[in-house]
Amino acid sequence: MAMVVGVVAAVFAAGCAGGTVDGHATAALDGYAPSVNNQDPSRGIPGIVTVEIPPGLHVTGSQRVAYPAIPPMGGPHDARWAACDGVVYDKALRTENVVHSLEHGAVWIAYDPARVGAEEQATLRAKVENKPYMLMSPIPGMSDALSLQSWGHQLVPDNADDGRIDQFIVALRENPYTTPEPGATCSSPVFDRDNPPPYDPSPPGPDAFPMS
Structure with missing residues (x-):
C-alpha cells in the first residue's frame, strides 16, 4: 500500500511540476504549481x-x-453551482x-465592467474560455476593478496584464490541497448559462444566512 501511495504522489507531483497557462508550460510559473511538498x-x-473557510452549508435558491465582502471567496452557498468549465458570463451572477x-x-475572475475595458476583458477572457475550473463574470460597482477568487484565497491585480494573475491560476485552479471538494465537477447541466440567476446588488437583509 505504501508503494501505491508513493507512486500516486510522484505522478501528481510530476504532473504539477511545470506551471501552465493556456496549456503551455512556462518556467517562470514552475514555482507556483502545487505539489506534495508545496501544497499552497x-x-x-x-x-x-x-x-x-470551512466547507460551506447550502442555502436555497431564494436565500x-x-x-x-463582494466578491466573496467562500462560505455558505447555493446547492447549485455555477458552471465553471471555462465559461465567460456576460451577466453578473448570483454570488451564492x-x-x-x-x-x-474553480478560479473566478470578477471585474467591474465600468472600469475594465474591452481590451482588458479580452485578455482575461483568453485565460478562461474553455479552460476547466475557470469562470469569469462582471460585478458592476464592486470595490476593486478586478479581483480573482478561489476558495479562501483572493487577489486584486493591478490590471489584466498583471503577472500575478497567471501565478494565482496555476497555484489554485483545481488545487487538491486547498479545494474543499477536490475532484468535484465544474459541469452543471441544471445551471442556465445563458440566463443565470442574477446578481443582487442590494445589501443582504437581517434574514440573510450568516457566514458562521
Whole structure:
C-alpha cells in the first residue's frame, strides 16, 4: 500500500511540476504549481489574501448569504453551482451560486465592467474560455476593478496584464490541497448559462444566512 501511495504522489507531483497557462508550460510559473511538498504556492504571491473557510452549508435558491465582502471567496452557498468549465458570463451572477463553484476548485475572475475595458476583458477572457475550473463574470460597482477568487484565497491585480494573475491560476485552479471538494465537477447541466440567476446588488437583509 505504501508503494501505491508513493507512486500516486510522484505522478501528481510530476504532473504539477511545470506551471501552465493556456496549456503551455512556462518556467517562470514552475514555482507556483502545487505539489506534495508545496501544497499552497499561492502564499508566495505578493498581495494574496488567504482566509481559513470551512466547507460551506447550502442555502436555497431564494436565500441570501451575508458575505463580508463582494466578491466573496467562500462560505455558505447555493446547492447549485455555477458552471465553471471555462465559461465567460456576460451577466453578473448570483454570488451564492459562484461560491459553490469555488468549493469545487474553480478560479473566478470578477471585474467591474465600468472600469475594465474591452481590451482588458479580452485578455482575461483568453485565460478562461474553455479552460476547466475557470469562470469569469462582471460585478458592476464592486470595490476593486478586478479581483480573482478561489476558495479562501483572493487577489486584486493591478490590471489584466498583471503577472500575478497567471501565478494565482496555476497555484489554485483545481488545487487538491486547498479545494474543499477536490475532484468535484465544474459541469452543471441544471445551471442556465445563458440566463443565470442574477446578481443582487442590494445589501443582504437581517434574514440573510450568516457566514458562521
